[in-house]
Amino acid sequence: EEYSHVQGTRWHKSVISYSIGSYTRDLPRDTVASVIESALSVWARASGLTFVRSQTRNADIMVEFVTNSHGDMYPFDGPRGTLAHAFGPGSGVGGDTHFDDDEQWTAGDKGFNLLLVAAHEFGHALGLKHSTNPQSLMYPTYKSTRSANLLSREDVANINALY
Numbered sequence: 001e002e003y004s005h006v007q008g009t010r011w012h013k014s015v016i017s018y019s020i021g022s023y024t025r026d027l028p029r030d031t032v033a034s035v036i037e038s039a040l041s042v043w044a045r046a047s048g049l050t051f052v053r054s055q056t057r058n059a060d061i062m063v064e065f066v067t068n069s070h071g072d073m074y075p076f077d078g079p080r081g082t083l084a085h086a087f088g089p090g091s092g093v094g095g096d097t098h099f100d101d102d103e104q105w106t107a108g109d110k111g112f113n114l115l116l117v118a119a120h121e122f123g124h125a126l127g128l129k130h131s132t133n134p135q136s137l138m139y140p141t142y143k144s145t146r147s148a149n150l151l152s153r154e155d156v157a158n159i160n161a162l163y
């Protein structure tokens, strides 16, 4: 799973903190914050986990918009190609979620939709692997057309099996 750098298998607490360490210039900061919150709430509803926003850099899930080489062993690759990656549950880098800021991030449908990508990444940050089912949010390829409710039955079953 080269896009979910596995740490542990799951979080062993029900309240998980997140912090937005850097922003993209493609969207207003408030929009980024509300999209991130929405993407986490999708998993909160299905897992019973609670996500609390922090302003410190030692939150469980550090969200960053970065380009190319950015301090971990998984440099991004410019426009298109890899859109984002996330580390599985654990201390330190565990849970951290990075978005390639060489992409055009959108809250609508021009460019890559941040909600769709963030929801996929947070699945990894919670311990989920990729799915071979194209309907699943955890499918490894970006698909702009997704049903209103982001999670497929498979995603709900998988997160329930984990938490």
Ligand SMILES: CNC(=O)[C@@H](NC(=O)[C@H](CC(C)C)CN(O)C=O)C(C)(C)C
Residues within 6 Å of the ligand: 003, 004, 080, 081, 082, 083, 084, 085, 086, 116, 117, 120, 121, 124, 139, 140, 141, 142, 143
């Ligand atoms: C448009 N580009 C793609 O579809 C690329 N896929 C991604 O960037 C994955 C994220 C999507 C599914 C939001 C990477 N991943 O799995 C992170 O956890 C490639 C399929 C080209 C690798």
Ligand SMILES: [Ca+2]
Residues within 6 Å of the ligand: 076, 077, 078, 079, 080, 081, 082, 083, 100, 102, 103
């Ligand atoms: Ca890229």
Ligand SMILES: [Zn+2]
Residues within 6 Å of the ligand: 003, 004, 120, 124, 130, 140
């Ligand atoms: Zn992935």
Ligand SMILES: [Zn+2]
Residues within 6 Å of the ligand: 070, 072, 074, 085, 098
């Ligand atoms: Zn990274």
